[in-house]
Amino acid sequence: MWFDPVEMFSGTVVIVAPHMDDEVLACGGVAALLPQKSQIHVIYATDGMKSPAPILPHDTISPDLGETREKESAAAMHLLGVPTENLHFLRLPEAELNNHMPALRHRLLACLQLIKPDRILLPFRFDRHPDHLAINRVLTAVHQQGQLPAQLTEYFVYYRWRLLPGRDVRQYIRPSALRTVDTQAVAAQKRQALDCFRSQTTIFYPWQTRPILTPQLLDDTCATPEVFLPYDASMPGTAVFTKAVPWIRFVHRWESPLQKWKYLIGARLRRVVAK
DSSP: OBOOHHHHTOSOEEEEESSTTHHHHHHHHHHHHOSOGGGEEEEEEEOOTTSSOOSSTTOOOOTTHHHHHHHHHHHHHHHTTOOGGGEEEEEEOTTOGGGOHHHHHHHHHHHHHHHOOSEEEEEOTTOSSHHHHHHHHHHHHHHHTTSOOSEEEEEOSSOBOTTSTTSBGGGGBOGGGOEEEOOGGGHHHHHHHHTTOHHHHSOOSTTOSSOSSOHHHHHHHHHSOEEEEEOOTTSOGGGGBOSOHHHHHHHHHHHHHHHHHHHHHHHHHHHHHHO
């Protein structure tokens, strides 16, 4: 069943993105389909300084990586029709939002109070990146406290889980709770916007062996519909899942650390062989 994004996201819409590129990966199709571009805002929480992140201690990144990524997001959103003045950068340390929760809460609320959105799009409660989880926790908490009257809707970035049968965590969510938007008509536009993120789509530093966003991942992302989960206070946490909750918890806790160890060991082995 397809849902009309114009009906789902009427009024002023804010996409809260932990990192530059999350907004297009998860919501680029919807942004392209919504007719009132001036009513779309994006809040970027982090400074963009840890993607690509060094794998080994002597790997380095350029000091202007964050600025580069901000420009990439501005170019991508321009292609989707969103005005540059509607992009808001909080510049908190990437991969460290859990250590800056009071500042995250204060800056998000201040920005949202100025925009006064009708709807807020935020990361899924079980996305695997800690920055995504931090934003979800802050926004759902202030919403429950009555400080955020806008309707919350969760989007999906890290829904591909290798250790989960079927490899798609969305398959474990109550189907009646999900809203699927057909973005095929704007798939090429979304892909063009994603191509703006050259820091993520290319081997940006010599020590990288693959880009953050591979061509196959981008092809898959643009070829499939965008899926959303409207926030319902009666279904907190794992209540949205219909099965395999213990395994989902286990995979959510351990898949990312195991992947990091895989990259670290692989990088060390390659350096040894190269010598």
